[in-house]
Amino acid sequence: MAIPPQIVVRDLAELLHATPTEIIRHLIKHHIFASINQVVDYEQAALVARDLGFEPTPQVISPTSASLQRGALPTSAVLEAARDDKDTVPIPPVVTIMGHVDHGKTTLLDMIRKTRVAAEEAGGITQHIGAYQVEVKGKKITFLDTPGHEAFTAMRARGAQVTHIAVIVVAADDGVMPQTREAIDHARAANVPIIIAINKIDKPTANPELVKQQLAEIGVIVEDYGGDTVCVPISARTGAGIDELLEMILLVAEMQDLRANPNRPAVGVVIEAKLEKNTGPMATILVQEGTLKMGDHIVVGPLAGKVRAMFNDRGKRIQKAPPSTPVSILGLPEVPQPGDRLEVVPDERTAKQRAAEIAEQRRAESSLPGHVSLDTLYMQMQEGKTKELNIVLKCDVQGTVEAIKNALLKLGEEKIKLHLIHEGVGNITETDVHLAAASGAIIIGFNVKADNAALRQAQKEGVEIRYYDVIYQLIEDIEAALKGLLEPTYHEVVEGHAEVLQLFRSGKNTVIAGCRVTDGKITRASQVRVLRNGAKVHESRVASLRRGKDDVREVAAGYECGMIIEGFSNVQIGDIIEAFRQEKD
Ligand SMILES: Nc1nc2c(ncn2[C@@H]2O[C@H](COP(=O)(O)OP(=O)(O)OP(=O)(O)O)[C@@H](O)[C@H]2O)c(=O)[nH]1
Numbered sequence: 001m002a003i004p005p006q007i008v009v010r011d012l013a014e015l016l017h018a019t020p021t022e023i024i025r026h027l028i029k030h031h032i033f034a035s036i037n038q039v040v041d042y043e044q045a046a047l048v049a050r051d052l053g054f055e056p057t058p059q060v061i062s063p064t065s066a067s068l069q070r071g072a073l074p075t076s077a078v079l080e081a082a083r084d085d086k087d088t089v090p091i092p093p094v095v096t097i098m099g100h101v102d103h104g105k106t107t108l109l110d111m112i113r114k115t116r117v118a119a120e121e122a123g124g125i126t127q128h129i130g131a132y133q134v135e136v137k138g139k140k141i142t143f144l145d146t147p148g149h150e151a152f153t154a155m156r157a158r159g160a161q162v163t164h165i166a167v168i169v170v171a172a173d174d175g176v177m178p179q180t181r182e183a184i185d186h187a188r189a190a191n192v193p194i195i196i197a198i199n200k201i202d203k204p205t206a207n208p209e210l211v212k213q214q215l216a217e218i219g220v221i222v223e224d225y226g227g228d229t230v231c232v233p234i235s236a237r238t239g240a241g242i243d244e245l246l247e248m249i250l251l252v253a254e255m256q257d258l259r260a261n262p263n264r265p266a267v268g269v270v271i272e273a274k275l276e277k278n279t280g281p282m283a284t285i286l287v288q289e290g291t292l293k294m295g296d297h298i299v300v301g302p303l304a305g306k307v308r309a310m311f312n313d314r315g316k317r318i319q320k321a322p323p324s325t326p327v328s329i330l331g332l333p334e335v336p337q338p339g340d341r342l343e344v345v346p347d348e349r350t351a352k353q354r355a356a357e358i359a360e361q362r363r364a365e366s367s368l369p370g371h372v373s374l375d376t377l378y379m380q381m382q383e384g385k386t387k388e389l390n391i392v393l394k395c396d397v398q399g400t401v402e403a404i405k406n407a408l409l410k411l412g413e414e415k416i417k418l419h420l421i422h423e424g425v426g427n428i429t430e431t432d433v434h435l436a437a438a439s440g441a442i443i444i445g446f447n448v449k450a451d452n453a454a455l456r457q458a459q460k461e462g463v464e465i466r467y468y469d470v471i472y473q474l475i476e477d478i479e480a481a482l483k484g485l486l487e488p489t490y491h492e493v494v495e496g497h498a499e500v501l502q503l504f505r506s507g508k509n510t511v512i513a514g515c516r517v518t519d520g521k522i523t524r525a526s527q528v529r530v531l532r533n534g535a536k537v538h539e540s541r542v543a544s545l546r547r548g549k550d551d552v553r554e555v556a557a558g559y560e561c562g563m564i565i566e567g568f569s570n571v572q573i574g575d576i577i578e579a580f581r582q583e584k585d
Contacts, residue, residue, distance in 0.1 A: 496520020
């Protein structure tokens with residue numbers, strides 16, 4: 001397995017056919033703390049590759065043509081280089097439309113859909129499946145049909161980045177508004193190139209020049225102003241400028257040199273899913289790699305199934321779907337979640353096994369430490385694992401945003417860069433949490449609250465929210481975190497012990513230890529150390545805990561269980577397994 005010198009965690013996951021959270025878990029095991037968007041080097045990636053049964057070799061990278069404006073995807077370029085170029089073909093770009101409320105996102109999506117349907121398919125009834133494809137000068141473009149940065153970032157927070165280009169719609173009569181800025185920050189945080197569509201130019205009050213100036217003020221310099229951001233004036237109502245916009249999308253896509261291999265088992269992402277009355281669970285999949293075919297055995301998130309029927313965005317039955325095609329499929333036992341990954345596997349048995357593994361991982365993830373926190377920042381910095389602190393800042397008034405921003409920027413140290421990925425006025429929302437989760441950021445609230453949905457999401461995703469009402473306290477805390485003064489201390493709590501009575505082999509490298517719990521308890525979330533003749537021979541986590549055929553959360557004293565210890569197959573009869581957890585003082 002050839003691995004590039006540097007690779008983003010998400011891309012490494014794709015390369016190793018694993019989920020990003022799986023990769024993050026393995027990295028943490030090796031004391032490497034990297035979020036989904038962070039880069040790891042070859043040595044770090046190789047550790048994970050070996051864990052997953054690959055034999056890593058360093059990849060020699062030749063320069064690729066994929067460098068465009070700000071936001072060209074360096075990550076994809078690296079991944080691309082890791083693929084065998086002769087097997088890849090250019091693929092249609094996947095585009096998301098974002099922008100402020102009422103600036104015309106839906107009207108634009110409708111106008112494009114109505115007027116640009118491929119000629120032979122015109123007249124077909126449009127099915128709303130969450131995405132559609134149009135053809136422009138013989139080339140296809142895929143549009144995601146749920147406009148807005150909320151959906152975009154929610155998917156990213158779940159580990160799925162499907163968008164290649166973001167079109168930011170700004171109404172020419174209204175200008176840059178709070179959600180325009182938000183949308184731009186979300187696209188930037190995802191490293192997705194931006195195209196500006198200045199909409200509603202048919203209105204007499206339209207002032208496109210003012211919009212360009214306002215954009216320049218927030219660092220988006222359009223081409224007329226000497227920058228490199230493509231900007232197209234349009235009217236989503238009359239259709240003016242739409243041809244040019246589509247051409248610009250194709251141009252930006254071409255410069256990104258988007259490619260995929262259609263001749264491998266498909267990999268894709270769920271973009272929408274629902275329970276249909278007559279047919280059962282129906283999921284819209286955006287195919288990203290390979291070609292999805294009728295009859296393929298699939299794993300979608302924790303579900304195993306088979307493609308029993310497949311429809312395109314016109315509701316027409318199709319047999320296969322190449323990369324960047326949105327399709328709705330039947331053949332899953334339940335409704336999957338948007339952001340879930342689809343993977344084609346060789347047979348039903350593999351599908352069930354893989355689905356069970358993913359279900360198990362998801363249970364384990366709930367016990368994972370959060371993404372980033374000020375408390376653990378210093379430790380991660382010391383280990384060279386963190387080089388920047390990403391912050392989402394929400395304040396009660398714009399004046400405070402500016403004051404805090406200036407104070408924070410002064411704090412930037414050599415060792416670590418402070419990076420304000422989004423700043424805004426108002427309470428902390430679920431979208432802020434998604435953005436923080438997707439970018440490995442902490443959220444700072446100044447004189448604002450988090451709404452309930454945001455709090456729930458933050459807890460689920462392990463995102464830290466810190467509240468302040470005095471600026472110097474905020475700055476002091478961040479400064480202390482940078483200097484390691486906020487580092488918390490932990491103490492260990494032993495939960496129980498088990499003795500290994502029997503060994504079972506499962507697969508090539510997996511050994512199941514048949515144990516009896518002698519005191520306390522062993523839980524699925526436990527950390528464990530293996531003791532042999534009183535000496536520690538291994539320390540990691542419980543990878544699987546079963547009683548009989550059932551996965552269980554915990555096993556109490558006196559009971560027997562089967563346990564797989566993460567990354568350890570050299571367990572022996574007579575070994576004592578000590579389960580423990582770390583608690584903050
Ligand atoms: N004159 C004019 N009106 C437009 C144009 N585009 C959209 N509108 C109108 O602006 C209003 C808002 O458009 P939408 O497409 O619903 O805007 P949106 O951005 O999808 O809004 P949300 O979904 O609420 O975020 C509607 O009344 C549209 O008819 C345009 O190019 N010219």
